[in-house]
Amino acid sequence: MMQKNLLDLQRVAKSFTASDGQARVILDKVDFQLKEGEIVALLGKSGSGKSTLLRIMAGLISADHGEVKYREREINQPVSGIAMVFQSFALFPWLTVQQNVELGLEAQGVPQAERTVRADSVLELIGLSGFGGALPRELSGGMKQRVGIARALVTNPDVLLMDEAFSALDVLTGETLRNDMLELWEERKIPTKGILIVSHNIEEAVMMADRIVLLTSDPGTVRCEIPVDLPRPRDPDSPEVRALIDEVYGLMTMRAQSDSHPESAARHLGYRLPETTISRIEGILDMLAEAPFLGRADLPELAEEAELSDEDLFPTYEALSMLGLASLEKGDILLTALGQQYVHAEQSLKQDIFGQQCLTHVPLVAHIRRELEREPSGSVAEQPVLDLLQEFLKEKEAKRVLEVAIEWGRYGEVYEYDYHTGRLTLPGSAED
Template sequence: MLLEARDITKAFSTGGKPFPVLEGVNLAVGEGEIVALLGRSGGGKSTLLRILAGLIPPDRGEVRFQGKRVEGPAEGMAMVFQSFALFPWLSVLENVALGLEARGVPKEARLRRAREAIALVGLQGFEEALPKELSGGMKQRVGLARALVVEPLVLLLDEAFSALDPLTAEGLRGDLLDLWQAGRLPARAILLVTHNLEEAVALADRALVLQGSPARIGREIAIPLAHPRDPHHPRFRAVVEEIYQALTLREEVERRLEEEMVRLPSASVEALASLAEALARHGGRADLPVLATEEGLEVDDLFPLLEALELLGFARVERGDAELTPAGTAWASATPEERKIMFGEHLLRQVPLFARLHQAVLERHRVPEERVLARLRQHLPEPEAKRVLAVVREWGRYAGLLGYDDRARVFFVPEQMEEAPEL
């Protein structure tokens, strides 16, 4: 094994209170394989990748690279990030050579190696170009060359293709796979974090699925498909379906969290209505990969919408399929005014957080936003608490349950709009 994680646990602290992200994560990446790491948005994938690279330490457990414990940035591993992270004032050649300069490689040698890496990723002739003169795909090729120039044994890809348009991303993935299969990459293993399931199945030999909160490796799914892989082949679609099912499984700890109705999914009402209408067009039930493809939704976009529809009692998700409930079918076909009324009724019935806040507003007439945020902070880290608060505002206003004064930052009963505080 080139890279191992043993019982990795990590929590972040907000306001002095720890919020666990990873708990008891174990994985191994062997020579000659590409491994995909998958999980829901905010589920700890990028955190785990940074721990493996030695960029941040775990709270408990250890990372071993070639049998040695990792205690800081590990020489022999390199990462390609989602953001291009290029220095705008440096040329392509200088950006690629920068890592070698930091390692003390003599100028002549680092420039030679940088040119070789640039040629490897197909950018020969652009050595003197500045990042502003490059397209998004070319910038990411520079990022890849910068990682390859240090000749890593393990290449880590953190959503490396997600910032690119689909056609450019497909081309870069194909080029990377060609280099890997031809043995032209210095790396002997690749570990990629992605939210694109088709990307994972197209590239990887196996997929590791993070599940739970805090997250751990809940499933390992082999991808025994020969290259080149046809994304329309039944066996390819079957693996995609299997990963979808693994990602939609919710453990008891997640169910309890949902019962508390604190961690609301990020989902606009407009997007929820659009997805409900799409399900209705399928007769009320649809296969998740098919639904995602037809609606042009990535996993990180689709799952929060499905969670919200489930939360509201408008849909069920089982074994990789989504199905409208009778209430969801009625909501999808209702008039705009009827939809608002139904949405509000289901908010009060299905989401205790809204029921409590609405009752508090009725009793006190005004509830400061900060009081709601303070309650959310008891369960969630600061960024997550603010995100949920934004969902509360949008859903409550749409349903007509909550008024909100942007200047005073208070919630109030909509009928009392005229009595909202003035500054």
């Protein structure tokens, strides 16, 4: 029997107007379906528009182009069959747990007596029986998120949208809540027909989902879909689960074809440089070079050893790959010969290697250096560089990218930067 589509998105696009008045494309030509009886995980790096897409599905914002349908009806405002759970809990601090849970029912005009019965029932279901009179400040993070989930479930939603719902919790609490949700789903204790999870946690996606959808960034488009044909409950240490986690890591760390074929000079220079620091880059290099990894590490194991999330580490992996200090291969990261040389080099040689790799592989750093060499004074203001970046990036993102380029260029002694005047100069160059 063919599964019916709960959600059906066709060629969805969304742009926002930046402070400079230019439109920035967040999502472009997104096709997506959520079918009855499935859990889907949506993964993507920063800038992929995951949360924007979720809010379009929830009817909180509208798409600029394309079709967004729930059970073949167009979505242009919040609909009663779709409920959402937020990362930030989004509880009203002055209301009790009971009152927070009843809010959705009150908005639907459900009588008080029925609201009380339904709220009591879902609080018991979610493990919060007896906490109805408590205020949010009296609860732990895990309990607050249970309230958020109860508030969504009390409306008996057809579709449950979960936006990073477990990411604000510690690992053990998040895992417990995730397992409780899967138990409710598998035992059909909730009426929900489909769940869509936005996450940055690859293991979470593999443990929960029937299908994983990967989005590219700038703009967000569907890169690929990975079916997860493993029965639940899943053992996180089983070879099948570990292999799938490695596969998804490999796909997540692979640059999209659109990234390597920029559409314009501005896009080429304004490529979203990874949001990482020199200290984190060198910290990961040092970890890779030492036991137990000795030059090669499984990405999930490295994340565990570093005690950092996938979201924190992906930019560092990207930076290492971009600079030719490490390579990424099917969920593993390997030190290159240059990376090995870098780890064991004296500080001055490290900086020389870093600078040369920036000039070779980071177009923005090379562009700044060329502009400095063209100027008789060996000095340029940062503003024209920022203006160039803003032809493609939002103002805030353009500033961040320039900050990364300045940090990398200064460390590699490609150029110097004066934070008081906002000017870039050639090393050793003196202004009149």
